[in-house]
Amino acid sequence: xxxxxxxxxxxxxxxxxxxxxxxxxxAFLITEVMFFGGLFGGYAVYRxxxxxxxxxxxHHLDVTLGTINTAVLICSSLTMALAVYYSQQGRRRALMTFxxxxxxxxxxxxxIKSFEYAHKFHEHLVPGPNFHPAGNTNPHLQIFFSFxxxxxxxxxxxxxxxxxxxxxxxxxxxxxxxxxxxxxxxxIFGLYWHFVDIVWIFLFPLLYLIGRH
Numbered sequence: 001x002x003x004x005x006x007x008x009x010x011x012x013x014x015x016x017x018x019x020x021x022x023x024x025x026x027a028f029l030i031t032e033v034m035f036f037g038g039l040f041g042g043y044a045v046y047r048x049x050x051x052x053x054x055x056x057x058x059h060h061l062d063v064t065l066g067t068i069n070t071a072v073l074i075c076s077s078l079t080m081a082l083a084v085y086y087s088q089q090g091r092r093r094a095l096m097t098f099x100x101x102x103x104x105x106x107x108x109x110x111x112i113k114s115f116e117y118a119h120k121f122h123e124h125l126v127p128g129p130n131f132h133p134a135g136n137t138n139p140h141l142q143i144f145f146s147f148x149x150x151x152x153x154x155x156x157x158x159x160x161x162x163x164x165x166x167x168x169x170x171x172x173x174x175x176x177x178x179x180x181x182x183x184x185x186x187x188i189f190g191l192y193w194h195f196v197d198i199v200w201i202f203l204f205p206l207l208y209l210i211g212r213h
Contacts, residue, residue: 017184018184018187021184021188022187022188022191025188025191025192026191028192029191029192029195032195036151036154036199039147039150039151039154040202040206042147043147043151043206046143046144046147050140050143050144051211052138052140053138053139053140053141053143053144054143054144054210054211055211056138056141056144057141057144057145057148058144058207058208058209058210058211060120060123060125060133060145061116061148061207061208062116062119063208063209065112065115065116066204066207066208067204068112069109069112069113069200069204070200070201070204072105072108072109072112073105073109073196073197073200073201074197075105076101076102076105076106076109076193076197077193077194077197079098079101079102079105080098080102080189080190080193080194081190081194082094082098083095083098083099083102083186083190084183084186084187084190086098087178087183087186087187088180088183088187089180090178090179090180090181092173092176092178095173095178095186096170096173096174099166099169099170099173100170102166102193103163103166103167103170106159106162106163106166107163109159110156110159110160110163113152113156120145120149125145126145126149127142127145127146127149131145147207148207151203151207152203152207155196155199155200155203158196158199159196162189162192162193162196165189165192166189169185169186169189172185
C-alpha cells in the first residue's frame, strides 16, 4: 500500500496531512484543558472556602484503589507509547499487542472506578436527597463529593471514548491499514490517551491526598 493512498485530496503530501492532523488534535486538547481547567478552578475556590469539608471528604476515598488506578494509567501510557513506536516501525503484531494491553489497562481502570462508585452509593455519599454520610455532619461535605463525581465521571467518560477508539484502531490494524509509511491515527490517538492519563495525575492528589494528613 503506497504512502500516497492515504493522503486526502485536499493535502499535497503525507507530511502536510500529518501536520494538519497533529495541529487539530492539539487544538482539541487545548479546549479540553480549558474545560477541565474550569472544574479545577471551581475546586480550588471551594476548597479554600471549605477546607475542613474537603479534608473530611478525602478521608472517605480509598487511597489504595486510587494508587492502583494511578499505576494502571501510567502503565497504559507506556503501552500506548510502545504502540506508537511499533506503528512507526511497521510491526503490525507488536502494534496490536500494545494496543490490546492499553485497552485492557483502560478497562481495569474503569472497573476499579466502578467499584469505588458502587461503594459510594452504598455509603450514601452520592450528592442528592440520599446523601447521608455516616459519622460526619459537616454541611459542606456534599460540595466535595459533587466535585469528586463531576471530575472523575468526566474523566471516566474520556476513558470510555478512548477505549472505543482503541477498538477501531485494533480493527484497522488487523486489516493492515497502518505501516511505517502511514500511522497517523495511532500517533494522534496517543496524544489523546496521554492527555487523559495526565488529567488523572492531577485528580488523584487533589481528591485523594491533599489534606489527608
